[in-house]
């Protein structure tokens with residue numbers, strides 16, 4: 001295959017794969033295991049009775065064949081047989097009691113390990129979500145949403161098995177195995193060693209088979225993760241797919257991934273089914289050796305029939321934990337990869353940190369100063385090159401300039417979504433890096449171009465501005481920005497359910513909702529990223545009216561596109577390649593006939 005063809009194929013097939021989510025298995029790592037274990041620590045007290053129950057269950061299991069040995073030998077022993085009928089009945093009763101204890105302790109263990117495991121997973125997921133909510137924009141700049149989603153869902157789920165039964169089962173299987181080996185050797189060393197001769201053979205065969213099985217399942221998970229990522233992108237981009245009539249091509253691509261998935265599943269499943277017979281054959285060989293050598297030892301009167309029977313019973317219980325321990329090892333390696341990805345996020349420090357001595361920003365007046373700001377998203381590619389702006393409380397500032405000139409970046413710095421590389425942003429004379437982020441952001445409102453509507457009612461969406469607002473306050477805010485009428489025309493008024501992203505609402509309606517949300521929050525500084533989409537004149541008028549109300553008495557920064565908004569601004573800042581090239585009000589800037597004049601002229605030309 002030519003290099004060109006392979007590059008083409010790669011880009012098509014790996015379009016939806018997040019490289020860092022590819023490693024499904026990682027080498028064993030004690031430090032990581034210890035870290036995972038710390039999530040279990042809060043449940044130490046709940047875990048104790050489970051472990052005690054597990055030990056009781058295992059010991060009873062080990063004791064039962066021992067009693068069988070005694071019963072059988074007693075029955076077959078002509079001397080003891082007649083006199084110990086009462087004794088045999090007592091042993092029969094004891095065995096029944098042991099079975100009941102075993103059943104009850106197993107039930108308790110399974111139920112509570114699952115409950116504790118779920119609690120640990122719950123804590124881990126909460127911890128992860130709480131942390132990623134704090135991470136700065138820089139973190140999200142580097143990662144597609146799907147990749148973050150996969151860690152909170154798939155990777156945490158991958159640890160579920162380990163926590164819900166893995167840890168306790170591991171202990172149980174180890175105790176059972178060690179117990180059986182000790183008992184077998186104690187009962188008869190030669191017979192014990194003879195029946196265990198197949199263990200190393202089985203170990204070698206199963207290790208190589210397990211490896212193949214693990215890789216096969218790894219492949220299945222990778223294929224599924226690709227399908228998920230593709231689905232995520234397809235659903236989000238469905239409108240574009242339909243608009244460009246790309247359904248057929250998209251279907252063909254999906255079909256290709258789906259076929260790959262089913263093929264890899266079939267392969268993994270076939271390999272998996274091969275594992276059972278390996279255990280069965282080795283177990284059968286062990287049993288044959290037991291009966292062949294065992295009967296010989298009976299004939300030579302080295303062991304009794306009861307002992308052979310107990311041996312058979314122990315051997316029956318021997319292979320099950322070995323099988324489970326093998327599975328457990330695979331599970332652990334998968335958990336290593338998932339936990340590494342989870343801890344990578346948890347260890348990620350926010351680049352916009354809060355100082356230890358950060359104080360809450362007192363109620364602000366609204367003076368804002370950008371003091372010689374230099375900022376870069378990527379090293380040596382400055383997005384702002386020495387920006388200084390002085391704004392008095394209550395002033396309205398319009399930021400204009402070509403696309404990519406740095407308008408949104410100025411806003412990002414004011415909200416402290418990023419910190420400047422050089423220079424300071426001051427509010428009422430205080431450097432915003434000296435105050436707590438919550439106190440800053442709660443006093444700076446932001447209305448984004450793409451208004452985000454959450455799944456819920458219209459009322460919930462307005463109330464997102466201030467969660468403790470009453471119904472009346474919510475409606476007053478909507479009335480003030482002229483959103484009330486359209487809300488009342490919806491089927492359930494304020495209680496109308498809107499889906500995530502608010503697709504059922506028009507652009508103008510979404511913007512009015514976001515104004516109501518901002519008004520309810522009542523910030524002293526307001527940032528507005530105006531929608532560029534052309535809105536009908538009636539809505540435009542409504543939005544202008546709403547804006548007047550919204551901006552009254554506040555310091556405002558607008559990334560302005562509409563002439564009507566720019567014209568009324570107290571100060572217009574014209575940006576070009578991260579620098580301020582002009583500044584003044586509409587009249588002054590028009591008369592200078594510079595960049596601003598050019599932008600306005602261009603807008604008229606296209607009207």
Ligand SMILES: Nc1ncnc2c1ncn2[C@@H]1O[C@H](COP(=O)(O)OP(=O)(O)OP(=O)(O)O)[C@@H](O)[C@H]1O
Nearest residue numbers: 141377378383401402403404405406407408409410
């Ligand atoms: N998250 C980011 N990571 C890297 N570079 C970025 C990022 N966001 C913006 N930039 C770059 O920084 C520069 C300024 O971008 P900014 O978004 O501030 O421009 P803008 O004037 O708001 O543009 P527009 O009008 O198109 O929204 C651009 O060159 C842009 O490519």
